[in-house]
Amino acid sequence: MSDKKKENTALEEVTSGEYKYGFVTNIDSDQAPKGLSEDIIRYISEKKDEPDWLLEFRLKAYRHWLTMDEPSWAHISHPPINFQNIIYYSAPKQKKKLNSLDEVDPELLQTFDKLGISLEEQKHLAGVAVDAVIDSVSVKTTFQETLKKHDIIFCSFSEAVKNHPDLVKKYLGSVVPYTDNYFAALNSAVFSDGSFCYIPKGVRCPIELSTYFRINAANTGQFERTLIIADDESYVSYLEGCTAPMRDENQLHAAIVELIAHDNAEIKYSTVQNWYPGDKEGKGGIYNFVTKRGLCKGHHSKISWTQVETGSAITWKYPSCILRGDYSVGEFYSVAVTNNYQQADTGTKMLHIGKNTTSTIISKGISAGRSNNSYRGLVRVAKNAKNARNFSQCDSLLLGDKCGAHTFPYIKTGNPTAIVEHEATTSKISDDQLFYCQQRGIDMEKSIGLIVNGYAKEVLNKLPMEFAVEAQKLLAITLEGSVG
Amino acid sequence: MLLNIKDLHVSIDGKEIIKGLNLSINKGEIHAIMGPNGTGKSTLAAAITGREGYEITKGEILYNGKSILDWTPDQRANEGVFLSFQYPIEIPGVSMTNFMRTAMNAKREYKNLPPMQAGEFLKKMEEKKKLVDINAKMTNRSVNEGFSGGEKKKNEIFQMAMLEPELAILDETDSGLDIDALKVVANGVNQLKSEDNGFLVITHYQRLLDYIIPDFVHVMFEGRIVKSGGKGLALELEEKGYEWLKEPYAG
Numbered sequence: 001m002s003d004k005k006k007e008n009t010a011l012e013e014v015t016s017g018e019y020k021y022g023f024v025t026n027i028d029s030d031q032a033p034k035g036l037s038e039d040i041i042r043y044i045s046e047k048k049d050e051p052d053w054l055l056e057f058r059l060k061a062y063r064h065w066l067t068m069d070e071p072s073w074a075h076i077s078h079p080p081i082n083f084q085n086i087i088y089y090s091a092p093k094q095k096k097k098l099n100s101l102d103e104v105d106p107e108l109l110q111t112f113d114k115l116g117i118s119l120e121e122q123k124h125l126a127g128v129a130v131d132a133v134i135d136s137v138s139v140k141t142t143f144q145e146t147l148k149k150h151d152i153i154f155c156s157f158s159e160a161v162k163n164h165p166d167l168v169k170k171y172l173g174s175v176v177p178y179t180d181n182y183f184a185a186l187n188s189a190v191f192s193d194g195s196f197c198y199i200p201k202g203v204r205c206p207i208e209l210s211t212y213f214r215i216n217a218a219n220t221g222q223f224e225r226t227l228i229i230a231d232d233e234s235y236v237s238y239l240e241g242c243t244a245p246m247r248d249e250n251q252l253h254a255a256i257v258e259l260i261a262h263d264n265a266e267i268k269y270s271t272v273q274n275w276y277p278g279d280k281e282g283k284g285g286i287y288n289f290v291t292k293r294g295l296c297k298g299h300h301s302k303i304s305w306t307q308v309e310t311g312s313a314i315t316w317k318y319p320s321c322i323l324r325g326d327y328s329v330g331e332f333y334s335v336a337v338t339n340n341y342q343q344a345d346t347g348t349k350m351l352h353i354g355k356n357t358t359s360t361i362i363s364k365g366i367s368a369g370r371s372n373n374s375y376r377g378l379v380r381v382a383k384n385a386k387n388a389r390n391f392s393q394c395d396s397l398l399l400g401d402k403c404g405a406h407t408f409p410y411i412k413t414g415n416p417t418a419i420v421e422h423e424a425t426t427s428k429i430s431d432d433q434l435f436y437c438q439q440r441g442i443d444m445e446k447s448i449g450l451i452v453n454g455y456a457k458e459v460l461n462k463l464p465m466e467f468a469v470e471a472q473k474l475l476a477i478t479l480e481g482s483v484g
Numbered sequence: 485m486l487l488n489i490k491d492l493h494v495s496i497d498g499k500e501i502i503k504g505l506n507l508s509i510n511k512g513e514i515h516a517i518m519g520p521n522g523t524g525k526s527t528l529a530a531a532i533t534g535r536e537g538y539e540i541t542k543g544e545i546l547y548n549g550k551s552i553l554d555w556t557p558d559q560r561a562n563e564g565v566f567l568s569f570q571y572p573i574e575i576p577g578v579s580m581t582n583f584m585r586t587a588m589n590a591k592r593e594y595k596n597l598p599p600m601q602a603g604e605f606l607k608k609m610e611e612k613k614k615l616v617d618i619n620a621k622m623t624n625r626s627v628n629e630g631f632s633g634g635e636k637k638k639n640e641i642f643q644m645a646m647l648e649p650e651l652a653i654l655d656e657t658d659s660g661l662d663i664d665a666l667k668v669v670a671n672g673v674n675q676l677k678s679e680d681n682g683f684l685v686i687t688h689y690q691r692l693l694d695y696i697i698p699d700f701v702h703v704m705f706e707g708r709i710v711k712s713g714g715k716g717l718a719l720e721l722e723e724k725g726y727e728w729l730k731e732p733y734a735g
Binding site: 456 | 533535537558562566572574575576577586590643647
């Protein structure tokens with residue numbers, strides 16, 4: 001065997017780490033029939049016992065969606081999605097309303113244990129408040145009492161609709177209107193649950209808030225919404241994690257996240273996305289078509305997105321910031337890893353509208369196998385956005401010679417005082433680096449993990465501690481391989 | 485015998501570089517290999533450490549009596565073979581501390597030992613840093629990134645001190661070093677030398693051998709060891725250059 005061939009075999013061997021969250025939980029679920037229609041939307045709304053205004057919102061979104069076409073500009077490809085072959089509502093069956101964790105289906109609790117997010121443990125040890133969304137509904141929100149003390153609202157979206165309708169009504173769709181894009185319209189029509197969070201004036205949320213998303217049932221789509229509002233002078237750090245079982249068919253995940261930061265408020269939103277990526281041949285996996293956007297509404301407000309994207313067959317997401325408040329700050333730190341046949345088209349939009357606004361973009365793409373990894377970003381400076389500043393750095397790391405890395409930066413400045421900087425690099429893990437590590441006793445897989453983590457360090461450093469460790473392991477597991 | 489190389493032939497991309505080399509090293513010995521550029525000295529180091537792309541077409545490398553030809557580079561390292569690189573490699577974003585800890589624990593795992601406690605590790609690191617006089621802050625920096633030539637070489641010796649190999653190969657460790665750095669490096673090697681380990685010092689110049697005194701000196705030429713002797717041979721080479729060796733060999 002030639003050396004090149006040997007290298008590639010080694011590469012393929014080590015890049016084949018198995019997806020370890022691919023189990024299915026056997027719990028009864030309450031499902032809508034397959035397909036999408038106004039009736040299905042009414043069914044979902046009724047199941048959730050929703051007020052009329054929300055049903056109206058859904059129907060308007062649905063009608064608008066019908067007029068739209070699936071976007072085709074992203075650097076991804078997949079067979080057409082049959083939207084009539086998806087189940088839009090699936091809920092773990094529950095006999096009655098839950099009052100405590102003890103009443104949660106033990107199978108479900110075990111699922112969370114396997115995922116390493118034991119609700120009980122998290123509740124007591126980590127100081128992280130967790131809202132877990134399985135399939136379509138929010139299962140349990142922990143840590144309520146601590147939050148209550150600070151008047152922080154952190155609950156499932158459904159509960160928020162019931163208990164805080166004014167807030168939901170005021171902000172729902174205010175950052176991502178249902179007309180925004182195809183998948184946003186779809187989500188607005190059929191979203192089943194999600195998380196809601198409100199931090200009152202002057203409150204620094206004392207714990208990390210967290211949502212864990214899990215798709216369990218077959219043929220279901222997951223359409224959750226997250227809405228976070230940080231009132232004046234408040235601060236919140238929010239974490240989001242996701243996994244799914246291994247299934248041969250593709251499953252659709254089309255979420256919306258809306259963030260609103262008022263005067264001097266700060267929201268830090270971190271994601272570790274590990275949806276099932278499909279098998280080595282590219283069969284199955286999640287289509288992760290997500291719209292995430294934050295509005296820096298007030299002056300001196302700040303929104304910071306940090307994402308570690310390792311899963312999904314296809315990722316299509318651009319967490320963005322609208323910098324409307326003067327002196328507002330937007331940040332985007334991303335590590336996107338693709339392996340085998342995964343495709344990622346991800347990046348951000350920074351829209352500078354207020355005066356003296358600043359944005360920073362650090363994107364680290366890592367591609368292996370036969371995957372395709374694209375950074376797509378827009379920096380736009382509006383006419384009146386005096387003294388806008390942006391710094392973008394987009395790095396790509398290639399492992400092996402069958403993968404692709406692409407960068408699509410768009411810069412539009414309408415104000416001469418703007419300073420926009422863009423830097424981009426593409427590199428490979430070199431044989432020299434690998435041999436150096438191996439010569440120190442570190443095996444090939446660990447060497448690659450080490451080098452890749454070093455490469456992504458700038459971004460990983462932005463994650464909250466408890467997530468950073470998980471993310472580092474994930475990176476190593478997802479890649480575990482390659483030679484330059 | 486620590487290292488026993490018998491009739492070694494090594495090719496790169498089908499081109500034979502080492503053409504029948506014999507060398508044995510016992511514990512407690514320092515061997516120096518000298519010779520003109522392009523004669524196969526670094527190839528020998530790569531072959532012993534198992535670098536990809538260096539094909540052993542004939543011969544044998546025995547380490548502590550066992551053939552290591554089928555061993556991966558990391559296995560060889562964990563069995564105690566260390567290479568001080570001629571050109572140490574940069575690994576951005578990976579701190580020296582993290583790198584060293586990963587390496588130490590890989591070796592411990594290989595030996596079925598539990599990972600080293602953080603406190604113990606840091607203590608050991610402090611101790612070894614002093615040995616090669618390296619900056620306290622250096623271990624917080626990324627591996628070799630932005631290091632000066634001297635710092636890189638000292639860092640190699642520091643890693644050697646941490647990993648305590650049985651067989652240490654120094655590939656042109658003296659190249660690009662000023663005299664002070666050279667002394668520090670040599671001093672590090674001399675302190676690490678014991679009855680339980682052996683050194684193979686590859687060098688082009690004899691000046692390093694003023695500070696690291698070899699037990700044996702070998703002259704390598706065109707892929708073979710053409711002359712062996714004691715410390716005196718190095719001085720002889722210094723005086724006469726390499727030209728005089730070629731003639732009897734060619735004849």
